[in-house]
Amino acid sequence: MIESKPVRVRFAPSPTGYLHVGGARTAIYNYLFAKAAGATFYLRIEDTDRKRYNEDALNDLLRDLKWLGLDWDEGPYFQSERLEIYGKAAQQLIDSGKAYYCFCTEERLQTLEHGYDRHCRDLPLDEAQKRIEAGEKFVIRFKSPPDGITKFNDLIRGEIETPNKDLDDLVLLKRDKFPTYHLASVVDDHYMQTSHVLRGDEWISSTPKHVLLYNAFGWEVPFFCHLPVILAPGGGKLSKRKGAASVGDFRDLGYLPHALVNFLSLLGWSPGDDREVMSLEEMIKAFSLERIHPKAVAFDEKKLEWMNGMHIRLLPDSFFAEELKKLYPNETDEGKFLKVAALLKPRLKFTNELLAMSKYFFERPEKCEDGKAYAKYWTEQSPEHIGLVSKELEKIEDFNIKNIEAAFMKVCEDSEVKLGSLAQPVRLAISGVGAGPGLWEILECLGKDECIFRLRRVN
């Protein structure tokens, strides 16, 4: 085994758009890997493209990462603040003859069919210097070796070899003096002592060029691990058009951050046993790069929904009681929050359903007009039965579930109607909606007086 430097990883997004789930998963794997190794996870902002830079995107990114709970230990470092470092690095390669100035215009480049033709590669340095002094614009290109083979070991794919003849002379420093991704990421990963580069697999093709760059600088090459892409359910790119695609979308939809993290972590990785619903600690403990597999994966929102439900049910009732408290600041009965939370939690799929589902516990629903809404239930019995129920409920001294149920049973027996066709109209009268927790529980929670008030409104 190669002696390796201490583990140190980073998430290095480009602030050009919202944080999509693919980027989030890259961050998650870096995070899990770092925590599993007791190592540092730092954040680096790759803002070297001035045209696509977007300040809102940056703010969203930071917010979304925090929301997911992926706290970084260091950073964020901004590449735009490190221009001098990249300039020096590029100069270093010029000096050692491993890079060169290129004066080709955009127009000339566009006439080329198969990439750059190395037109300026052999320009004498002093001539280049003169042209620069004369004010000519230039870029700095890497002098890629013309032959030989470049290898690197991808931690989940094994060895990948590329003939150097397939590699082009990539631009290191752009016309605007900003570095390209290739230069900036190599320089930063070196100086920031990154041990493992976990990034999207769109970088596989560029990695040999990066390896060559490390070599040209005489730097140690980090470990590479390229993560497969996340595809839309039917295949193809995940996009807003095909549904939610960004972390923000899922937050707005009412997903729990941890459910998203858990689900995303399982897209391309598994702990090796049958566990799926896991805490962060469990994930960290079970995580290893070897168990990431290389296949592109489809995003199945149905399973995310299920997982969200599982995590909702894992949360204590008090969590939802607190949420309810925020929703109904005027409610004075503190105990009611916990009661309602307990009733609603098992049937919650999204956290933002809480408001709609809890409304009738805290606010009287609109009065239903003369039983019209109940029409379909009036087949077996009539609105008078509602009155019978309220009379029976009124007699109860200790208004608890047991006694409430007994009251209903009595009405059923006395008037020979089925419980089903009695309970449902009462539910509508009480809650205004046809679905929800057990009726006895609802009634008990609302209290005798309120129940009778609501029932009386019906007839």
Place this chain on the structure above:
RNA sequence: GCCCUCAUCGUCUAGAGGUUAGGACAUGGGACUUUCAAUCCCAGAACAGGGGUUCAAUUCCCCUUGAGGGUACCA
């Protein structure tokens, strides 16, 4: 075009040179039941195709096909 990567139920996955190919989501059915959920039980459902290697391949190798990526002074 050229280069690279990938391929187990519809989806996420486990798996090993010899397994009844396991689990989860989804689907269908059932139980529970005052509704809707939740929960529990059952069922159907996969090794892309073709060549090798081998006593034996879904597993190792090659090809094809399909999917994805790269081929930017974007990342």
